[in-house]
Amino acid sequence: MILVETVLVAFAMFSALPLPCPEWNGKNMRYALCAFPLIGLVCGGLWYGWGLLCAWLSVPHLLRGAGFCLIPVLVTGGIHLDGYADTCDALASHAPPEKKQEILKDPRCGAFAVIHLCIYFLFYLALCAALEPTREALWSMGLAFVLALSLSALAVCRFPLAKNTGLAHTFATAADRKTAGRVLLALCAGAGAGLIVAGGIAGAAMLAAALAGCWGYREVAHRR
Secondary structure (H helix, E strand, O other): OHHHHHHHHHHHHHOOOOOOOOOOOHHHHOOHHHHHHHHHHHHHHHHHHHHHHHHHHOOOHHHHHHHHHHHHHHHHOOHHHHHHHHHHHHHHOOOOHHHHHHHHHOOOOOHHHHHHHHHHHHHHHHHHHHOOOOHHHHHHHHHHHHHHHHHHHHHHHHOOOOOOOOHHHHHHHHOOHHHHHHHHHHHHHHHHHHHHHHHOHHHHHHHHHHHHHHHHHHHHHHHO
16 A cells, blocks of 8 residues: 555656545655656656557657657656756856745746747757657667656755755655665666667667766756
């Protein structure tokens, strides 16, 4: 029962899927971070299914790419884009760290957030439309979603917290951070190995890009 509740807590926090949401408590939040990669598994499975369907129906490349682009947004409810938009506004302010944290909490969307979201979707759509939905590519992208969510949860678990409030703080303080960190490291290693097996050189490049992005995120968060 606790295992099911743990998974449901993770999906309630980081997805828009219509699943029952148990009351959060110390038991079902202890390892909720370990269940985050399951949301990536859902995104990857839908990517795989959409790619096969488009190949079977000979769907135009642009429409196929739009589906790829929208799947993670629909699954997560755009929570990652909300954070991205807030971060773009905060970093563009060039204000002291305390002011940046105030901007991160501001529910309004600034001009820099809109500009960066437009750039993100334009570039992501172009990449998705250009992707040939081979089995190797679809397997690689599915594993990439799992890796991304594993790294995200690992960051919450292991990186220093900027403040003592918010969802990240809630999940980090409720977690068994030592055990959860080990599980998430193992999941990252498994997803990374799978990427190399499924995608070869391209998969290895995807893994390297993901690790570089995670490290870059840590450095920006620490400095700014």
